[in-house]
Structures are given as structure tokens and as C-alpha cells.
Amino acid sequence: MSVLQLRRRESRGAPHGWPDAVHPVLQWIYAARGVLEPGQAEHRLARMLSPQLLGGMAQAVDLLAEAIRDDWSILVAGDYDCDGATGTAVAVRGLRLLGARRVDYAIPNRFVHGYGLSAAFVASMQPAPQLIVTVDNGVASVAGVAAAKARGIKVIVTDHHLPGGQLPACDAMVNPNLPGDPFPSKMLAGVGVMFYLLLALRAKLREQGAFGAAKPDLSSLLDLVALGTVADLVPLDFNNRVLVEAGLQRMRSGRACAGIAALVEAGRRSVATLCASDLGFSIGPRLNAAGRLEDMRLGVECLLTDDVAQARHLAGQLDAINRERRELQASMVAEAEVMVAGLGHVDAVGVALYEPSWHAGVVGLVASKLKERLHRPVIAFAPASEDDTENLRGSCRSIPGFHIRDALAAVDARQPGLIERFGGHAMAAGLSLRTADYPRFAAAFDAVARELIEPERLQAVLYTDGELPPGAATLALARQLREAGPWGQAFPEPLFDNLFECAGWKPMGESHLRLQLCDPRDGAVHDAVMFNAYHGQPPPSRLRAAYELTINDWQGRETPRLLLRHIEPA
DSSP states (O other): OOSOEEEEOOOSSOOOSOOTTSOHHHHHHHHHTTOOSGGGGOOOGGGSOOGGGSTTHHHHHHHHHHHHHTTOOEEEEOOSSHHHHHHHHHHHHHHHHTTOSSEEEEOOOTTTTOSSSOHHHHHTOSSOOSEEEEESOOTTOHHHHHHHHHTTOEEEEEOOSOOOSSOOOOSEEEOTTSTTOOOSOOOOOHHHHHHHHHHHHHHHHHHTTSSTTOOOOGGGGHHHHHHHHHHTTOOOOHHHHHHHHHHHHHHHTTOSOHHHHHHHHHTTOOSTTOOHHHIIIIIHHHHHHHHHHSOTHHHHHHHHOOOHHHHHHHHHHHHHHHHHHHHHHHHHHHHHHHHHHTTSSOOOSSEEEEOTTOOTTTHHHHHHHHHHHHOSOEEEEEEEETTEEEEEEEEEEOOTTOOHHHHHHHHHHHSTTSSSEEEEOSSEEEEEEEGGGHHHHHHHHHHHHHHHSOGGGGSOEEEEOOOOOTTOOOHHHHHHHHHHOOOBTTBOOOOEEEEEEEEEEEEETTTEEEEEEEOTTTOOEEEEEETTOOSSSOOOSEEEEEEEEEEEEETTEEEEEEEEEEEEEO
């Protein structure tokens, strides 16, 4: 019997006002997510929050308008993850659309410059630009901004990460998560913050008559905004769903930029039926792999080119790097599982793991896999670089209810100087420390986790939307569910749980299962698959399954199929 608990979501109210065409199952799925009426599912761009609600916007817009008017050299300082890469591409493309003629970008090398706008990164900028605009970083770059100012460079910070105790002395900062910022949604990704800044800048320039009767079309950037938002795992609140849905519609209609179209092709996804999970599990990882193992400039160049052949060439390189990343990740995860198994049982509530041979670019994926297995917060460490074994880089992944960045702040407050630098979100963060201090940090992190995590939170729970009624697992409903999202972080994909009898099964490949599941209520038999679930043993003859209702498109023929996420004997 699995230790995983299945728990059903409760409705947050009674759905009302839905047209008959909306399946009743979809109505109660929406209700469980707080969407009770049709208007709350209308993800039209006209319902986006206003850019003017973001704090710091006026100062940033005025400075950018001056830079464009006076033809300054502008350098976009990005980040080496998918949010940073898409945000960099949005900034470069958008500023050029709005009239900036001297725009370039730079991405820090994680092994040389560290994270964000560091002093070393600023020193590498030769010649010095007149203006730096950060994307997806900068709120913690106190030293980096100071180094830029010392060189006479003006700095605009656009970020969405939580601030520390001291803010950098930049010329302007746009970040919805600054204390007291009035923007109603705190969930924007870095690429979303940059897109909002461009919208406000366009409005300012239009007031000044910069475009005449024309109006540059910033909607052409929404495919990039959607990709970065989904890949960064920010919660898909209403405003983010508006942005993601608009971007997905652009992709499905064949209007994606050449780079995204090439990445979709490399991932063997269908453009016509592209959904948010494709962005998160296929397209995003191919971009992220460049930043983990190589140079994220490769990814940004893929997103900036308008040449289809060049985009395909770059996407092929990214695909190859991603295959290498998967192999390295599998090896590191296997080593981490051996380490955990060697403990017999995991005593730590806050788990820290370190292996000198690990790659700093992949430890976040190791932490994520181990967090899922252990259902407790995990930090995986690796040497800062091949040439620097005296310092470690760690990547953290957390469980619901435990704010990992706040936990690092608590460790830092109790033992000043132990952590050299840290930053992040509630569910993911990063840090650096000296290798010699790893044992002391591991103990301190575990102590904080023990204080803040209630024992019941260490029990893995899978929330479902309850039983699918007899006869409801149809192709029509599967299509509605696919089109109804965008589903994602904090707005989860519909997941059902039912009792079934296993009418047949066979291995699929080396580790997958294909099953025929009979619903005992009406005798209907459903085709089902479960990936990475076959370990040489047959599935239970009677089982409870948690599953998604999906579509199997085989040789152009669509049929409904159950994608099993969990099974246990019934």
C-alpha cells in the first residue's frame, strides 16, 4: 500500500451562470479552484491588470524614454534560466520595437559571475553601457548596482524575487513584491514584469507622439511571456492565466517567433493543440538546459532570431544539450537516492545533500526529484565550479507550507556569515556557502525545518477532483479539459480518482505500463497508460487510480485515454 494519501479538493462555492455547452464536470473543477462564473474564466487581454498599478513604473519609464530619445547604449542583463532567457528576449525585442537603436544583452556565466547583477558581471561589461536594465534579477544585487554606479552606468532593476534586508541603490526598480507595492498580483514572473514595463513605456512614448498614428504591436511578445511564466512555476492566478492563454493562442495560430516554433518542433509537440504543460515539460527544459550546462546566450539567440533555418539549427543544439542534461540528471539522482537509501531512513526534516562530483547546474533538478520522493524540503549542493571546490552552490526545493527563502533567512539571522548569499521564492531558492561550512549549515537548516514544519505536512498528499461519473470519460470532455486552462502552478490540471478492475495490461517499453481498466459501475473499459511504473510486477487486479483524462492522438485518430498518476490496491 502506498504511503501517498489521496485527498479530494473541496468546492469553494457553487458554480452558476455557465452555458449548457460547458460540461458539468468542468464547472465543478472550476469551482474547486475558485472560478464560479464564466467571467472568471474569460482570459481576455482587456482584463489584464493595468501597468500603472506597478510601483516604480513612472521612474523606470521616464528613464527608458530618455534613453531612447537620446540614443543611449542599453544593455539588458538577463538570467540563465527560462524566465530570464525569455525576459531578455522580450526586453531586446520590445525595446527595439519601441525605437531603441543600441540595445544589446548579456547573460552571466553561473560559474564565473555567480547569480544576477554581480560586481564581477558588471566588470565584464566592456565597453560600459549607459544604461543597464535587469530582467528577472537585481533586487538583491547591492554590490553589483554599486559597481555599475561607480562606472557611471544608470540601472533599472526589473525583478519579481523577494527583497532582502537592503535594496540596491538603483535609479528605478519595478518589482511587485517590494513591501507596500500596490500591484494586486504578486505572482508575475520576471518576463511578465518586463512585459508590463514595455506596455507602460509604449503608453508614455505614444503620449509624446513618438509613433505618429502607428502603435507598435507588443502582443507579438506574448508567446515568450507565456513560455517564461509557465517555465518559472509561478502561480497561475487570473492575471497570469490571461498572459499565458494569450501566448498559447498566438502559438496555436502559427504566429510564434521562429525560436519557439523550432523548439516545439524539436520537442515533437503539435502546435495546433499546444497547452501549458507542453511549455513546462518540453519547451522550457530545452531552454533551461543551455543555462545549466552551457551558455544561455544560445537560448536567447534562438528566441531572438527571425530566421527559420537558424532557429531550427539553434533548437537542435538546445535539444542535444537537453539530452546530455537528462543523462547527467539521471546519474546524479541515482547517486542521491543511494545516499538516502544508505541512511536506512531519513532523520532530517530539512534534507541537505552534497556530492563533490555533482554539477552545479543540475542540483536543482536533483533537489526537486528528492523532494518529491521524500516529501520534505531538500537542498542539493555541488562545487561552485570545476576550479572552485572551496565553495558550494546549493539549490532548494520545498513542500507546501514551508517558505524556503524565509527558512534560509532564519538560518542567516541565527548564524550570520554562514550563508554567503541567498535568494528565491517560497518553493524554490538558491544559496552559496563555503564547503567547510556545509555540515554546520545542514544541521542549522534541519533545525529550522523541524521548528517550522508540522509532522503531518511530511505526509505526501495528492489532491484530486473526486470521481469521474460513469460515462463521463468521453473525447468531448477531454477536449474541453485540454482547452479550458491554462492549467499549471496553483491552478492544477484536473485529476480524478476512481476504483477500477484491471481487465488487462502489458509493459510498454522498458518501464511503462499500458492497461485496460474496467469501471465496475457500468462495465466500461478505458485505455490507460502509466509512465515509469513498471518494475517487473503486475498491477493490482483491483485498484484505485488517480488520473488525468487526456487525448491519445494515434495516426490522426483521437480517442480518450486515462493518464495514471498514482495507483494503489483497492
